[in-house]
Amino acid sequence: MTPAAAALRVPRAIVFATLCTVVSAGGHALAGGGLVPPFLGVLGVVIAFCVAYPLGGRERGPEVVLTATGGVQILLHELFSRASHGPHTTILGEHGHPASGMTAVHLAVALGTGWWLYRGESAVWLMIRLYGRRLPVVRLLLVVPAETVAPVWRPVTTPEPTPYAGRDPLPSLRRRGPPLPR
Numbered sequence: 001m002t003p004a005a006a007a008l009r010v011p012r013a014i015v016f017a018t019l020c021t022v023v024s025a026g027g028h029a030l031a032g033g034g035l036v037p038p039f040l041g042v043l044g045v046v047i048a049f050c051v052a053y054p055l056g057g058r059e060r061g062p063e064v065v066l067t068a069t070g071g072v073q074i075l076l077h078e079l080f081s082r083a084s085h086g087p088h089t090t091i092l093g094e095h096g097h098p099a100s101g102m103t104a105v106h107l108a109v110a111l112g113t114g115w116w117l118y119r120g121e122s123a124v125w126l127m128i129r130l131y132g133r134r135l136p137v138v139r140l141l142l143v144v145p146a147e148t149v150a151p152v153w154r155p156v157t158t159p160e161p162t163p164y165a166g167r168d169p170l171p172s173l174r175r176r177g178p179p180l181p182r
Contacts, residue, residue: 008124009056016056016117017048020069023113024076024106031105036080044079048072059125062118069114073106 021044025036036044051072055064 008128009053012056012121012124013049013052015120016052016068017045019117020048020072020113021045021076023109024073025080027105027109028077028080033080037083040080040083044076047075047079051075060118060121062115065118065121066111066114069117070107070110073110073113077106 021041024044025041029035051068055068060068
């Protein structure tokens, strides 16, 4: 595992877990499942973190990120549905047919969140590849607060006119068309 991957493993897993849980809880509430109690939100973050941490050892492609996000959405849906006070809506309804509303919401959320997380993952790894050698400098800039300096006022100056302003210095070069017959 590269040093960058090791240093970013926990923060990436936290972002994944938090984003999946917040978006899933919001989608769950909007789809009629009721508000998710805070202790279940924390439990959801822990579950999602446990899925994301082992995957954070290196850069992952869209298939892994989307699959992990979909799996976590299913786990969170089941957790939130079983603990809610309303009727329990499983991903598979009666007789094995999909329960339409809640399933559609969770799948749409999984797809959108997964794609969003993949694009973020891709951007982070691109920055690491581009600026990887300068990482200690970036880390130092993040730790040391920057002083704010008031901008310096400079008067606006007009550019000096060119000696040929309004005139064409070389009119002979502007001829167009075929050569004249002789």
